[in-house]
Every structure is written in C-alpha cells, then in structure tokens.
Amino acid sequence: MPNPIYRLTETAPPAAEPLSLAEVKTFLRVDHSNDDSLIAGLITAARQICEDATGRSLITRSYSLYLDCWPGTTALGWWDGVQEGADVLLKSGVLDLPRPPLAAVSKINVYDAGNAATEFVSANYFVDTAGIPGRIVLKEGSLPPIPGRVANGIEIQFTAGYGAAAENVPTVLRQGMKQVISRFYEHRGDTPDEALLASGASILFRPYRLMSLS
Numbered sequence: 001m002p003n004p005i006y007r008l009t010e011t012a013p014p015a016a017e018p019l020s021l022a023e024v025k026t027f028l029r030v031d032h033s034n035d036d037s038l039i040a041g042l043i044t045a046a047r048q049i050c051e052d053a054t055g056r057s058l059i060t061r062s063y064s065l066y067l068d069c070w071p072g073t074t075a076l077g078w079w080d081g082v083q084e085g086a087d088v089l090l091k092s093g094v095l096d097l098p099r100p101p102l103a104a105v106s107k108i109n110v111y112d113a114g115n116a117a118t119e120f121v122s123a124n125y126f127v128d129t130a131g132i133p134g135r136i137v138l139k140e141g142s143l144p145p146i147p148g149r150v151a152n153g154i155e156i157q158f159t160a161g162y163g164a165a166a167e168n169v170p171t172v173l174r175q176g177m178k179q180v181i182s183r184f185y186e187h188r189g190d191t192p193d194e195a196l197l198a199s200g201a202s203i204l205f206r207p208y209r210l211m212s213l214s
Helices: 021-028 036-054 171-186 192-199 201-208
Strands: 006-012 061-067 094-096 102-111 117-119 125-128 135-138 154-160
Touching: 021 036, 021 171, 036 171, 036 192, 036 201, 102 125, 102 135, 171 192, 171 201, 192 201
Parallel strands: none
Antiparallel strands: 006 061, 061 154, 094 135, 102 117, 102 154, 125 135
C-alpha cells in the first residue's frame, strides 16, 4: 500500500493550554501543591486527546503541510480518510486544510528539483476561513503549482485554532478536558480511550468531530 501524499508538521506549539492549573485544581477539589506537576501534565495530555478525538486545533498554533502535488493535478493514489491529513480527493483547485478552525495561510512554497523554494503568491488563491474545514481555492485562471521535487514539493504554512487564549476554546471542549483529567487523576492506569469513554468526554467531543473522508 502506498504512503499518503501529505505530511503535517506543527512548527510552533500553542503558547498556552485551554485550561489553567488553578481551574483544574478547583474542579478536582485539590487544595495542595503536591500534584501540580502531575496535573499540568494531565492538562496537556487531555488537550492532545481532545484534539485527536475531534481533529481540531484548540489554541492557535502554526503548521506546515507538505504535499507531493496539488489535488487534482495527477493520479493521487491512496487516501485513508484520516482527520489529520489534507483533503486530497480529486477536487481540482480546492484544498481543505487539516486541524481546523483555519485562522490564516501565511505562505505557499513550491520546491524545485534542487530544493529551492519559490512562493506561490496569494494573488493566485482565495483563503476560505468561513467553514470547517478551512480551504484554499484557486482563483479563476490560476494554474495549480507544479513542484519539481519528487516528494513534499509543496509546503503550505498556516495557523489554526480558536484563538490564543483559553477562553477562546468552546466551553464544551474545555469541560470534556476537565472530565478526562479527573478520570486520569483518579484512575492513573487508564488508556486515553478508556478515559474518554468512562469520563463521558467522548459524548461532549462528538459534535465537534470532523467526519472522515472516503
């Protein structure tokens, strides 16, 4: 089975977490500092579980998405429909970006056979942030970028997330995270799947899940 034709890299991590240590300790009814490091780690783990379960970015951060070719420009091979990848179905001129909500596209680089990058200027495309997922749409008359490099020839630099602060994240997702943290805190041998189900967070996350593509 061939490999997928995209690679997604987080180039700058979120500057904060969707929950503060103080509010989580209040939720857990913990009034000492002995477990502060543990709880801080659980906050990060719960955020990653939420993002994996929903396919979304919570706190805004930067990504680079690498493609071998622009969707619709050639026979694209295998597509597994996982949430983390770009929509590489045969929709010529349109590219759905992963890990919504999309905030902005900062640059598209196209690499030649010698690994030199040329910017595909923004006048060639429209960035649609109105829907989920966000997308890049080539403007009428614009030709898709054709890379010379055999792999990862197109790099799309973008930012995604609800905002820079915890209060920008939907309350339901933050509540689900608290429930996952509580489950982990009381049952430290749980797997992420067990914590999601037993805590009830999977039900809270469900409306925010991206539908897989097939």
